[in-house]
Amino acid sequence: MTDPNSQQTVLEIGYSRLGDYVVIELEGEVDVYTAGKLRDAIREKVEEGEYRLAVDLSKVAFLDSTGLGVLVGGLKRLNPHDGKLAIICDNERILRIFRITGLEKIFTIFPGAQALTETRAGD
Amino acid sequence: MACSAGGVIRLDMPSSPRYVSLARLVVSAVARGLDFSEESIDDLKIVVSEICTNAIIHCEPRREEQRIQLICCPRPGALTVEVRDSGQGFDPSCVGTFEEGLAAGKGFGIPLVRSLVDEFELESDHGKGTVVRVTKYDRLPESPPGPR
Numbered sequence: 001m002t003d004p005n006s007q008q009t010v011l012e013i014g015y016s017r018l019g020d021y022v023v024i025e026l027e028g029e030v031d032v033y034t035a036g037k038l039r040d041a042i043r044e045k046v047e048e049g050e051y052r053l054a055v056d057l058s059k060v061a062f063l064d065s066t067g068l069g070v071l072v073g074g075l076k077r078l079n080p081h082d083g084k085l086a087i088i089c090d091n092e093r094i095l096r097i098f099r100i101t102g103l104e105k106i107f108t109i110f111p112g113a114q115a116l117t118e119t120r121a122g123d
Numbered sequence: 124m125a126c127s128a129g130g131v132i133r134l135d136m137p138s139s140p141r142y143v144s145l146a147r148l149v150v151s152a153v154a155r156g157l158d159f160s161e162e163s164i165d166d167l168k169i170v171v172s173e174i175c176t177n178a179i180i181h182c183e184p185r186r187e188e189q190r191i192q193l194i195c196c197p198r199p200g201a202l203t204v205e206v207r208d209s210g211q212g213f214d215p216s217c218v219g220t221f222e223e224g225l226a227a228g229k230g231f232g233i234p235l236v237r238s239l240v241d242e243f244e245l246e247s248d249h250g251k252g253t254v255v256r257v258t259k260y261d262r263l264p265e266s267p268p269g270p271r
Contacts, residue, residue, distance in 0.1 A: 009144040032176040033140035062147070064172040065231035093165055100238055101231050102222075 009033045009062075013041050018113055022050045023088070027059040030067030038067065042074040042085075051083030054116055057094050068103060075106065088113055131196055138182040138189040138208065143175045146193050146206075153195045154202055159261040166239040167202065167259055173232040174206040174255045181210030181253050201260045203242075209252040215245050 011034035014025040024041050028034065038055075045053055055071060057063065075085045089095055090111040098104040110116045134149050136142040147168045154164045175191060182189035189209055196203040218233045237243050240257040247253035 009141075029144065031140070031143055031172055032179065033143060062168065062172075064169055064176070065235050066176055068231055096165075097169070097235075101235060 011037050013037055015041075015045075018054065018117060021052045021054045021084075021086070021116065023054045023056050023113065025056045025059070029062035030060060030070075031062065031064050032066045035066040035070045039070045039073065042070070042077065046074075046077050046081070046083070051078055051081040053078065053084070054086040054088050054110075054113075056113070057087060057089040058091055058112070060089075060091065060094055063094050063097060065101070068097065068101060071107070072103070084108070086110060086116060088116060131194060133195075134193040136191055136193070138179050138186045138191050138210070140176075140179060142191075143172055143179070146171050146175045146191075149193060150195060150202075150204060153197055154259075154261075157197050157200070157202060157261065159202070159259075163259060163261045167204070170236050170239050170257055170259070171204060171206070173236050174204075174257070177232055177255075178206055178208035178210065178253065181208050181213065181247075183210070201258055203256065203258040205254060205256045207252065207254050212247045212249045212251050212253055214249070215247050218245070 009029045009031050011026060011028040011030060016023045016025060022045050024038070024045070026038065030038060042053065053074065071085065071087070078085050085107065087098070087107045087109045089109060095104070095109070098107065098109065110119065132149065132153055134146060136145060150167050150171045151164050154167050159167070171193070175193070178191045179186060182191070192207040194205040194207070196205070219230050220234055223230060236257065239259070241260050242258035244256040245253070
């Protein structure tokens with residue numbers, strides 16, 4: 001998502017809770033201009049003591065390696081707390097980047113929030 | 124670069140993160156004009172985003188004084204994109220792999236670019252800026268086999 005007036009990248013961030021997971025819902029584009037917002041969102045939640053995070057990329061239209069780096073950084077931030085950072089995404093354009101970089105092996109990726117709930121039930 | 128009749132498209136922009144989306148927009152419009160597939164256009168958007176992001180990083184610490192040039196050279200079925208910066212440059216042999224990027228939590232950019240384009244050239248040296256030139260050929264769907 002790009003602001004048609006300024007041609008600047010836009011990233012909206014919302015939050016919801018799904019069981020013991022905090023879901024960080026993204027809408028827009030994640031690049032060098034907006035990735036800081038995602039980094040801050042993850043950091044804030046960890047500082048609040050939330051160690052089970054799910055980043056929902058279903059409404060993300062663009063993601064590059066800057067965004068991937070923020071997600072990997074989030075994972076490292078959670079590791080000392082024995083936390084989890086799951087990805088929710090059914091967008092093939094975005095999933096392809098995870099496959100190319102091999103990050104699909106690092107993150108647990110769910111096709112939707114429902115799938116995250118079902119997996120939790122089986123934990 | 125030998126371009127088609129449409130000629131070269133140039134974008135001269137400040138070395139600022141806020142303009143990376145503009146670079147993506149320009150490249151996707153040029154690729155769309157060549158009837159590239161949506162997948163190839165997506166690839167080019169990522170490629171340009173990565174290269175411009177690196178260029179901005181290379182332009183530190185006096186980033187705001189520096190500019191980045193994006194040059195698109197369209198040909199039938201192919202698009203060459205060149206990104207030039209006048210930043211501090213770096214040793215190209217330092218470019219790592221996906222695995223090294225994973226360990227560091229950054230540095231996925233150039234390996235990702237390499238995997239998405241057909242031709243990749245990088246010229247850089249300390250104090251002399253960086254030029255990255257990539258070419259992407261559009262992949263047309265294979266024709267179904269004809270009658271035997």
